[in-house]
Amino acid sequence: xxxxxxxxxxxxxxxxxxxDYKPDYVEPVTNISNLCKLLYLDFFQDTIQEDxxxxxxxxxxxxxxxxSIAGKILVLDIDYSTxxxxxxxxxxNVMLVLASNFxxxxxxxxxxxxxxxxxxxxxxxxxxxxxxLKTMKSMDDCTDIDDTATDCFQYYNSTMKSFYxxxxxxxxxxTNHISIxxxxxxxxxxxxxxxxxxxxxxxxxxxNTESSIKLLEYNNETWDERETAVKKFxxxxxxxxxxxxxxERMSSLLGPDNFQNNKSLNFYDLKxxxxxxxxxxxxxxxxxxxxxxxxxxxxxxxxxxLTDDGESIMKNGQLLKFENEIGTWTF
Numbered sequence: 001x002x003x004x005x006x007x008x009x010x011x012x013x014x015x016x017x018x019x020d021y022k023p024d025y026v027e028p029v030t031n032i033s034n035l036c037k038l039l040y041l042d043f044f045q046d047t048i049q050e051d052x053x054x055x056x057x058x059x060x061x062x063x064x065x066x067x068s069i070a071g072k073i074l075v076l077d078i079d080y081s082t083x084x085x086x087x088x089x090x091x092x093n094v095m096l097v098l099a100s101n102f103x104x105x106x107x108x109x110x111x112x113x114x115x116x117x118x119x120x121x122x123x124x125x126x127x128x129x130x131x132x133l134k135t136m137k138s139m140d141d142c143t144d145i146d147d148t149a150t151d152c153f154q155y156y157n158s159t160m161k162s163f164y165x166x167x168x169x170x171x172x173x174x175t176n177h178i179s180i181x182x183x184x185x186x187x188x189x190x191x192x193x194x195x196x197x198x199x200x201x202x203x204x205x206x207x208n209t210e211s212s213i214k215l216l217e218y219n220n221e222t223w224d225e226r227e228t229a230v231k232k233f234x235x236x237x238x239x240x241x242x243x244x245x246x247x248e249r250m251s252s253l254l255g256p257d258n259f260q261n262n263k264s265l266n267f268y269d270l271k272x273x274x275x276x277x278x279x280x281x282x283x284x285x286x287x288x289x290x291x292x293x294x295x296x297x298x299x300x301x302x303x304x305x306l307t308d309d310g311e312s313i314m315k316n317g318q319l320l321k322f323e324n325e326i327g328t329w330t331f
Contacts, residue, residue, distance in 0.1 A: 071140035162218035
């Protein structure tokens with residue numbers, strides 16, 4: 001690798017880190033254009049119309065414009081107006097258009113609100129919009145427009161729907177605990193008593209030369225993994241926004257390589273910031289994982305009388321025990 005290439009890669013990582021740490025403000029709209037440059041997305045601007053809008057204080061000249069962000073198949077149209085006197089800009093709509101046969105990508109939250117519009121109208125900085133746009137850019141990069149089997153947008157949408165159906169119908173998790181695109185980000189969030197405890201987020205996997213990416217498929221309430229020839233594609237990760245600790249049996253169940261002993265009552269912490277979603281995790285262990293998170297959040301975390309194995313406690317004079325192997329509660 002040449003020094004110039006290495007320098008450019010290091011510079012890109014540094015800029016990305018700075019944007020994650022301290023993003024720019026939403027206004028002016030040119031800040032959004034600057035994000036496009038950094039993400040190597042094309043953009044162009046059109047004037048939609050110009051009107052004189054009569055108000056009590058007199059006539060105010062408004063210029064209506066559209067900033068279009070474009071990738072291979074990704075097009076994001078941002079409509080906004082500019083007050084020609086005050087130069088103040090106001091974003092009115094954001095619309096996603098995919099130049100493919102798939103037009104059902106879900107960018108609404110549980111309140112049926114447009115998350116991209118919320119990113120640009122309810123936030124002062126571009127933090128959430130940048131995160132979402134970076135994810136969409138990666139989806140665009142991974143999509144082969146000539147091969148519908150590798151449409152990353154469609155894969156993300158259908159897999160998230162399957163996750164939701166699996167959790168509700170197969171694992172009997174209440175819909176009250178699950179939110180789609182919570183906090184106006186592309187995700188699925190599990191919460192308990194209003195506190196976020198578990199998140200499923202999209203990540204992008206670069207496969208090594210020996211193996212290719214395996215895609216998740218859901219049929220007859222069972223998860224499978226399909227081999228592909230692609231070396232980079234969308235995968236999913238389970239993350240924990242709050243500090244969740246696991247006992248020895250749970251860490252063994254979820255993969256001991258992912259955990260380290262925190263030397264406190266045989267409890268284990270994740271070495272990394274999450275667990276990769278696999279067919280095995282979904283078919284065998286996610287139900288138990290959710291029960292443990294529920295148990296830990298409502299009971300174990302608030303207890304002052306833990307046993308050495310972290311599975312039994314005395315609370316209010318009762319012995320409470322978590323049986324993770326059969327997935328039941330014993331009181």
